[in-house]
Amino acid sequence: MYAVVGCGECSALWVVEDRPETTSCPSCGARHQYPKLTKFAETDAADAAREARTALLADRSDHAPDDLDSFATLETRAENERMDETTYLQESGLDAEAVSEAGEGATSGAAAGSPNWLDTVRAAIDELDEPGEAEVVAYATARDVSATFTERALDRLVQQGEASRNDGAYRLL
Secondary structure, three states: OEEEEEOOOOOOEEEEEOOOOEEEOOOOOOEEEHHHOOEEEEEOOHHHHHHHHHHHHHHHOOOOHHHOOOHHHHHHHHHHOOOOHHHHHHHOOOOHHHHHHHHHHHHHOOOOOOOOHHHHHHHHHHHOOOOEHHHHHHHHHOOOOOHHHHHHHHHHHHHOOOEEEEOOEEEEO
16 A cells, blocks of 8 residues: 655655555655655555656646656656766766776776876885885875875775884885
């Protein structure tokens, strides 16, 4: 059993299934006892309840229910008429090819010979004889990695158990 019910706080309408003891308004979050709610429509089918809610909302907004497609039709259209990524980017005013190249560069930069910033911090710890914070920061900044990022990356590597810090010196684990 499905019912279209309304919130006494914000006037939102929603579909409730199986007569629960209580239900919350999806709009304002107010909790309501189901028996005390106004039931605008009751039906055995979920689609019919959604259609009834749609008709009530259309009536509130001065649209004729006949002007609107059925819920099932709208759902099918939404599934079938999705915009692909390239079209979305172009409609947003972006160059889809440039976005794709930037994404590939970000994910395959290390393989192409330009390691990402975190890899640079790891390399500093691995390659330096005395990899203290100042030495790692100097190594990373010489390779265009910001000092702020390097300091945060060192803390994160230690917190995540990828590196250890002992007497100010870092070591990869």
